[in-house]
Structure formats: C-alpha cells, structure tokens
Amino acid sequence: MDEIKEIRSNVYPHNHFIWQLNEQGVTESDLRNRDWILSVEQDILDELGNYHSIAPQRVCIDPSPQSLRFNEVMFDPLQDPMDHIPNGVEYLEIWNQDKNSTCLENLFITLEENEDGMRASQKFHNTRFKWVPPQEPLLLVASPNYISIDHHPILKRHPIPHLEDSRVLILEGVHFGLNKGSDKRYLSHQYLGILDSLYYSEDWHNPNLYTTKGLSLERIDPYPSYTSAHNWTTSIDATGGTPLKKNSVQQVASSKSTSNSEEFYFEPNPFSPDYDGFEDVSFLHYSWDYSNYLIRVWIYDRYGRLVNRLVHNAVGGNQGVIMWNGKNEHGKRVPIGRYIAYLEATDAHNGRMKRLKTTVVVAR
Secondary structure (H helix, E strand, O other): OOEOOOEEOOOOOOOOOEEOOHHHOOEHHHHHOOOOEEOOOOOEEOOOOOEEOOOOEEOEEOOOOOOEEEEEEEOOOOOOOOOOOOOOOOEEEEEEOOOOEEEOOOEEEEOOOOOOOOOOEEOEOOOOOOEEOOOOEEEEEEEOOOOOHHHOOHHHHOOOOOOOHHHEEEEEOOOOOOOOOEEEEEEEEOOOEEEEEEEEEHHHOOOOOOOOOOOOEEEOOOOOOOOOHHHEEEOOOOOOOOOOOOOOOOOOOOOOOOOOOOEEEEEOOOEOOOOOOOOOOEEEEEEOOOOOOEEEEEEEEOOOOEEEEEEEEEEOOOEEEEEEOOEOOOOOEOOOEEEEEEEEEEEOOOOEEEEEEEEEEEOO
C-alpha cells in the first residue's frame, strides 16, 4: 500500500499546513479505516511570525470511489406566494459512507450528455475547507451570490439544528434546474471523475399521495450494495424533507449472518409497507460458504401464485441482502398475509445448486 506523502487538514483556514505522515508509516488504508484526530502540542508559527494554538481537529481526505452517494432530492418545492406556507427550494443531499472525514474540495455537479457527447457542469461558489464527517450527510443548495447558510432561504421551510457551514456547498445560480418529471445529475470530482449518479423519477413517490409537491424523495437504506428505485420513497417529515438530518424513512439493513453459516431470513418480519416511515420494507438476508453462485429469488403468496421476481441471475457472493417493498411486479402493494420467498443459487460450471425457502408476513 502506498504511503500518503502529505495531507492538508482543515486545521487553520487561513493557511495551508501540510502534514508529513509518511515518516510515521501512516498509509491510505489506515486513514480510510477510521476517523483521525490531529492534535498539535506546540503552537504553530505562521508566515507573519505569529503563533497560533491549534485545537484538536479531524483529518479529512479525498473521497474514495462511491463513498459519497445521493441520499435525498427536492426537485419540486413549494413555490406558492399566496398559500401562507413558507416556500421551499431545490436541494440535493449527499451521504458520506466512508469511515473517515471526507474533503469536499474540487466537487461539482454535471448534467447528462447532450447530443454532442458533452456534459454541462454546475459549479459551487466555494469548496475549500469544506468537509463532511464519516457517515453523515452534506447539503447542496443554490444561490446567485455566496452567502452563509445561516441566511439561506432553505431555513424558512426546513429548520436545521446544529447547522455546520463546513458541510454545505452552495451552487452558483438561482436553482439546480431539476425537472419535475425525471432528471439525472452526477456528483463529480475535478481529479477523480464521477463519484455517483442519480436518475430520479416522480414515479418513485408514494403512489397513494394525491400530490407530492413540496415533498422530497429520500433513500431508505443509505448503505446499499445496489442502486434501485425501490430504495427511494417520499419523505414523511412535516416540512416535506430532511436536509442535513436523518431521513424520515430511513431503515438500515442489519446483518446477523456470518460467512461460516448458512442463513436465509427476512428482517423485519412482519413488516408493514404503509409508507409511515416505520418498517416499510423488509430485507431478505442470505449467507453460505460459497461465492460463485448466480441467484434467483421469487415471492409467492400462500396459494402458490407468483407475486414478484425480486432477483434474476444476479451474482450472489457468499452473503447479501435483498430488499422487498411489499409490492408485486406491477408496482401494486400486496394484500396483508404470509408470503413465501424461494431462492435458487446455481453454479453451472461446477454443478452446484442450492434451494432455500423462508416466509415473511405483510401486516397493516
């Protein structure tokens, strides 16, 4: 593993301090596997001859591939000046999946390619000395002029407690220009290329709602091993969204399985896909001691009728998690009751095959 030659920390925002870590044997793997605190025992002398005492600070490093993921999108905010309700603004929220604090310098947004294969870009006013803690969100909003987030109009609609300007990036412009039907945006880095993409659609919203204006789309599980429309749904927060807060519909898949045992189960079980933000989806966990299977998963009702094909010839690995949102293949919510999941894992090359079955209850 190559050693990190130097790393800039957000220790003192008016100077660039370069910390030499290679002599201490600190590798990139070491930095990415935990959150580091930099403590300076002696005062620092700047170029003007002044000494500064430095409080302990987090060390932030550049993002790794897919460490920053789109986590929430507000593409159709409230904009009625006569409804006596504070207007909203477009915003995007990004989730830092890394175990370390991540630098936001050199980030920008790009749009989908045009007919000439070119991508337009959207720049932020300032990304220097911006960073996000591990497993925390960062907020992207727009403003024609660079202002402190404390004065941004988003706060009129969405109160944000413990607001930190270091993890807010303000786009140059009045808004992102997000289309209301569907659109695509890329989170890009000047030197690392595209970090993540989001193709959203209004069809991802809760189908039971009469209108979704002023309501954001939130990711259900912020730590997915896949990208799927089924992992997004409508915010149930009273303000219509949760910028820089835990998603109102968040439901993280836990794992009880180990690579040394064979397990196949749903959690939670039962679950209630009623869009109230609590146990709206169930996660199907599997594990075994072989990694070369291709897997297929079907859901049947208690009468043996096919309800949904969850997975078809996907690489299984030796363990994984598959989400079911309680809908059939036509996107309709299934009736309450007991359902049966069948998994078939095959390795045609070596003649291996495995079949597993488990049940899950859809409740009110």
